[in-house]
Amino acid sequence: MGCAIRSERRLNSPSAWTTPLRTCSTWTAPTATPAHPWSPASTSVRIPGWVRWNWPGALPKPAVEPGRAAAGSLALCCALSLLGACAPAPEVRFHASAEYPQRLSDWGLIERRGDRLVLGEGVLPYDVNTPLFADYAQKLRTVWLPPGRSAQFDADQAYDLPVGTLITKTFFYPTDGGIAQAAESWDGRLETLDLARARLVETRLLVRQAERWEALAYVWRGDEAWLSITGAIIPLPLAPPDGGAARAINYMVPSRNQCASCHVTGQEGDALMPIGLTTRQLNRGYGGGPGNQIADFQALGWLDGVSPATEWARNADWVDPDESLVHLARSYLDANCGHCHNPLGRADTTGLWLNIHHGPLRRLGLCKPPIAAGQGTGGRRYSIVPGQPDASILEFRMADDDPATRMPEIGRSIVHRRGLAVVSDWIAALPNECAEPDYAGALVQGG
Structure with missing residues (x-):
């Protein structure tokens, strides 16, 4: 099939530039720059004239000359047409804080069309190495940057x-x-x-306003997701990953205030911050494929000051059977606990730092008595007792689903069996002593 070419006026301005936009198989580099810079005050902003493929291996690379189609475009168009992706994509629209829409589709970021989700123009799906556990829910992650804007690369x-x-x-x-x-x-x-064989639950949105990040949650009902400021409890039957009878769970959609429980990391004081867009988490191919997402971001002009790839750290690939136990356990604690349990996070007063950058034994919880945990100790003396997971507070709180004692406190209502097993096996493998110094360094190796 062919692919239509249409001209689009950018930025809704009479003096803004116009360039061909191919709606399907080929990408053409813009040949001009807008007369006016993008402004976050605008509530109807169009993206530049390139098409976002659904896998980074097909992203435009700097070697592609302006006006020249990327290789394999015809085959790609045919593949996309099977997904309905050659239909016009939604138009991304930025909204000011006082104008947040009730419907998710009014952002133009993501829409349900039949049994498929369609992303807006320029919306990039991405993946992470070690995901945050959320009652076994799967996640489609996307990011959109305004035209001409970029972020500074950060190794940590x-x-x-x-x-x-x-x-x-x-x-x-x-x-x-x-x-x-x-x-x-x-x-x-x-x-x-395939939405014919999946249930959409919610879409969470982080919006970078001029003053701060703001968090929103949209709950799916039918073909649309609706804004939920106060959060929601969604009962649903869930079959366990190893088979067996389904059990009823109460899936929790966070309120706007509850989003701070994870997203106030201390990196920017008391301000919300994204927690998944890091070098450690993005350092992988999208969807397990070839290439690298950091390189994709760089090719799009989204990252400045990127260091050589040989210097990029990474968290463990959670589904890779060849990852070491140490790397899996430390990455899991980093992704699920480290945003609070770090020197600047909301749990800094506990003295228990589980982000991957800190290795002193006492900070990791080894032979460390709790500062203030109350009934959360389960009668145990130390956060981690080397060689004895059953005697460790960390294992006890991960294994509990009581809201008063479980950890993490929010984001789950049931126990993550594999996460618990990985951390328990790691504790069991620790030498039964708390001697420093080389031992501390070994706890953070593996990536």
């Missing part, structure tokens, strides 16, 4: 993304006979998400 911290950035995370469950199915992983690729 979350990227400081520009004003106007929009990040989404859509939570869903595969279904079988109407029953939600728990699974450890999904390949993260949009083209494999």
Whole structure:
């Protein structure tokens, strides 16, 4: 099939530039720059004239000359047409704080069309190495940056993304006979998400306003997701990942205030921050494929000052059977606990730092008595007792689903069996002593 070419006026300005926009198989580099810079005050902003493929391996690379189609475009167009992706994509629109829409589709970031989700123009799906556990829900993650804007590469911290950035995370469950199915992983690729066999639950949105990041949650009902300021409890039956009878769970959609429980990391004081867009988490191919997402961001002009790839650290790939136990456990604690349990986070007063950058034994919890945990100790003396997971507070709180004692406190209502097993096995493998110094360094190796 052919692919239409149409001209679009940018930025809704009479003096703005116009350039051809191919709606399907080929990407053409813009040949001019807008007469007026993008402004976050605008509530109807169009993206530049390139098409976002649904996998980074097909992203335009700097070697492609302006006006020249990317290789393999015809085959790609045919593949996209099978997904309905050659239909006009939604137009991304930025909204000021006082104008947040009730419907998710009014952002133009993501829409449901039949049994598929369609991303807006320029919206990039991405994946992470070690995901945050959320009652076995699978997640489609996307990011959109305003035209001409970029972030500074950071080897350790979350990227400081520009004003106007929009990040989404859509939570869903595969279904079988109407029953939600728990699974450890999904390949993260949009083209494999068939909504005839999945239940959409919510889409969370992070909006980078001029003053701060703001968080929103949209709950899916039918073909649309609706804004929920106060959060929601969604009862649903969930079949366990290892088979067996389904159990009823109460899936929790966070309120705007509850979003701060994870997203106030201390990196920017008491301000919300994204927690997944880091070098450690993005250092992988999208959907398990070839290439590298950091290189993709760089090719799009979204990252400045990127260091050589040989210097990029990474968290463990949660589904890679060849990852070491140490790397899996430390990455899991970093992704699920480290945003609070770090020297600047909301749990800094506990003295228990579980982010991957800190290795002193006492800070990791080894032979460390709790400062203030109350009944959360389960009668145990130390956060981690080397060689004895059953005697460790950390293992006890991960294994509990009582809201008064479980950890993490928010984001889950059931126990993550594999996460618990990995951390328990790691504790069991620790030498039964707390001697420094080389031992501390070994705890953070592996990536």
